[in-house]
């Protein structure tokens with residue numbers, strides 16, 4: 001049996017939506033944020049309506065991102081939402097701009113050939129711009145911007161580290177934070193590590 005508070009939150013959500021009979025979306029019909037997401041009252045886990053709805057129907061998303069399968073920011077149908085880990089969400093957010101918290105990131109959102117893992121690889125590589133540009137099918141300017149952290153600023157490392165030591169330590173830290181193997185992935189990396 002549900003608690004009284006939970007029931008009223010569910011009622012609030014259900015009273016705040018219009019049902020789209022085509023896609024099954026629950027479209028928020030109250031206040032909308034500039035970002036295109038609905039605005040929920042303060043008492044919910046988030047002011048972002050899709051996040052709030054997730055909180056009501058599925059539980060507090062905590063530090064995970066609430067993403068849309070349906071690509072409709074106004075939709076709060078819990079069946080159209082999923083929880084993204086930070087890593088997969090960032091890539092997804094860049095591709096589709098459909099996750100909360102809401103920020104728009106990356107180059108050529110929606111059309112980029114670069115994904116998050118490519119950004120990391122580019123920043124950790126010391127290969128020439130032209131080589132990387134060819135590999136990822138983008139312009140050298142894109143590679144430069146990625147290396148300097150001007151684009152994809154949300155992806156770690158933020159920019160190519162200036163010193164080899166920082167490179168190694170930073171790389172390890174990032175990998176550890178993401179629960180990944182901290183063994184050097186490439187010969188190139190091992191070489192750099194050995195020469196520091």
Ligand SMILES: [Zn+2]
Pocket residue numbers: 023024025026070071072075076077080
């Ligand atoms: Zn939907």
